[in-house]
Amino acid sequence: MAHLCAIFVQAPVVRLSLSRCLTCRAAASAWLTHTRFPSPSPPIAMIIITNGTPLELPEGATMGDAARRLSLDPRALIAELNEEALTRDEWPHKVLRENDRVEFLRIAAGG
Known part of the structure; x- marks a missing residue:
């Protein structure tokens, strides 16, 4: 069963809802890092x-x-x-x- 706070990952209240669950906070952090801040491409x-x-x-x-x-x-x-x-x-x-x-x-x- 999915964590209830996982549905709030894209919501404006992401900080409040994720602070209660370490599992979902880690998953959201990874999601935010990969979607909003892509890693720089390696030098050619x-x-x-x-x-x-x-x-x-x-x-x-x-x-x-x-x-x-x-x-x-x-x-x-x-x-x-x-x-x-x-x-x-x-x-x-x-x-x-x-x-x-x-x-x-x-x-x-x-x-």
Whole structure:
């Protein structure tokens, strides 16, 4: 048998009637959450090729985001995007697209 207070879920007195029954209060809370406040959709992902390996990033990610995702130190790197060299200053502004080819190369110095 259904709880009597369940018929008041859509009524203006929902708070008064549901406060008496924990079962119906939990059900109403779930109903209100799913119908009035839908969960946000997950971010759309894209695949880029980084140093020959596929890497999934959220759409709108930049070169800087890709370096951070790979835990790379940008101070010791140079980068290419689709065989075009980029300065480190361009990384935060260069938005990546699906199937872009990114190469991160470590700078070796010393004697």
